[in-house]
Amino acid sequence: MELSDVIPWGRTADEYERMFLLSRTDDLPTHRFLGVADGPASFNAEWTAAGGRVTSVDPLYALPGAGIVARYAAVRGQVAAALTANPGAYAWGPAPARFPNVPALLRRRDTAMAAFAADFDAGRAAGRYVTGGLPALPLPADAADVALVSHYLFLYSRQVDGPAHVAAVEELLRVAPEVRIFPLLTLAGEVSPHVDTVVGHARRRGWGVSVKQVDYEVQRDGNQMMVISRRGGG
Numbered sequence: 001m002e003l004s005d006v007i008p009w010g011r012t013a014d015e016y017e018r019m020f021l022l023s024r025t026d027d028l029p030t031h032r033f034l035g036v037a038d039g040p041a042s043f044n045a046e047w048t049a050a051g052g053r054v055t056s057v058d059p060l061y062a063l064p065g066a067g068i069v070a071r072y073a074a075v076r077g078q079v080a081a082a083l084t085a086n087p088g089a090y091a092w093g094p095a096p097a098r099f100p101n102v103p104a105l106l107r108r109r110d111t112a113m114a115a116f117a118a119d120f121d122a123g124r125a126a127g128r129y130v131t132g133g134l135p136a137l138p139l140p141a142d143a144a145d146v147a148l149v150s151h152y153l154f155l156y157s158r159q160v161d162g163p164a165h166v167a168a169v170e171e172l173l174r175v176a177p178e179v180r181i182f183p184l185l186t187l188a189g190e191v192s193p194h195v196d197t198v199v200g201h202a203r204r205r206g207w208g209v210s211v212k213q214v215d216y217e218v219q220r221d222g223n224q225m226m227v228i229s230r231r232g233g234g
């Protein structure tokens, strides 16, 4: 798949905390997090500033910071137009679990982009932003305690097929004992056909797999997160 097929659209740490049921009190001080397909999200910047340990991996990081900002600026208008043209596809509502309207959502994306851009050069030098991507991550086994994948797997189900999802989960569980994926919906707002493929594979491998309801919904009905653990259970 071409990198240009995937939009550099970043979420904030508050959104990651909601999508992935993360607690600043319990999880931030205790776990090493790996954000795969993190793009211009500000989770790494914000949690690092708060004392957390986060590494982000994305092919986008091959670009200089200014190039990532430019790519975001280039797609922002198109995405805003698509959001405005399809209001029924989104769960508009009161913050913080939802967005009240398109301008509020765009302001949040701008906030994430600005925090990411301010952190990117220093974070790359420190090894917190690593150029790479699925299906082969440039990291050793058990480099993290929890891998997070926001808005890439399942969402891009047309571009990333079922076998690629299985390969991605195998690779994610090589570098961390637990992976969390949000959302389970495709870009068209339907439950991804690869959800059953991944659940079936996880069960055959003896991994724990569960789907959790979360208090965050932007795509309508997009409020579920999958947890897969090689420790079993679930």
Ligand SMILES: C[S@@+](CC[C@H](N)C(=O)[O-])C[C@H]1O[C@@H](n2cnc3c(N)ncnc32)[C@H](O)[C@@H]1O
Pocket (backbone or CB within 6 Å): 003, 006, 007, 008, 009, 010, 011, 012, 036, 037, 038, 039, 040, 041, 057, 058, 059, 060, 132, 133, 134, 135, 149, 150, 151, 152
């Ligand atoms: C929609 S953005 C999501 C950004 C961030 N996770 C968030 O939710 O705010 C999708 C990201 O997937 C990245 N991507 C594309 N191909 C990838 C691959 N093979 N492996 C990992 N990430 C990839 C893109 O560069 C882009 O930054």
